[in-house]
Amino acid sequence: MDVLAFYVFGAIAVIASLLVVGQGNPMHSVMLLIVSFGALAGLYVLLDAPFTAVTQIIVYAGAIMVLFLFVVMLLNVPREEPAPPNVSALLGPTGMRLGVVLSLLLGAEILWALGRVGIGWFTQGSSEKSVSSVALIGSGIFLRHAFAFEATSVLILVAMIGAVVLARREHS
């Protein structure tokens, strides 16, 4: 049952993410990304993390994606332009062949490393006890990670001021 749900949510997440990258309309990309985030929230529920799942829906799918939707509608550029010819020597046929060889090398290296480590390495220390308590998360954030929490609030303030300053219309 768990494995079936994992496959369903994983397939939805991968297909939606592929479509986000693969199709041309930014509006549809944002909508498909919301679908992908919903599937990830389902995976979080499978992982006994309901708080993270709810945060994912409210913060990501609710707040951040609405921000993206506002900007997509504000700018209103439905189609992207085709690539200009010969922007750089790296984008020519030689560069592309080099890139294919390099990514194949990287894939082979990852497979080699996984083979060395052993693919079942992580399952040995798996713990069956559930850690889904919101009280545990809260005490972790506000006691052990209190400095990171305060630093995050400063970061949010800086991002807010930065966004207002950057997006302001210049008066000449």
Added chain:
Amino acid sequence: MVPLNYYLVLSGVLFAIGTAGVFLRRNLITVLLSIEIMLNAVNLTFVAVGRYRGSVDGQIITFFVMTVAAAEAAVGLALIIALFRHRETLSPDAFTALKW
């Protein structure tokens, strides 16, 4: 219970999709969306490993990653709006003033 490796492989696939999006797309908004996909893949790894170690720290760091993602989206979108006012385009090829 689903083995941890399943989650790690899924997260790797999502991260690869996001990376491909950053390099292949010619629209700044879609590039930002691809970065969000990569951040979510990392979040999935944190939560999965935290669950299998029986620790709550994975969910805590996911919380911090989400706030950083929100700040990144706000500043990135403000930059995109400012760039669009200058050039009337969203193609990354149009902004090469700092390129040698």
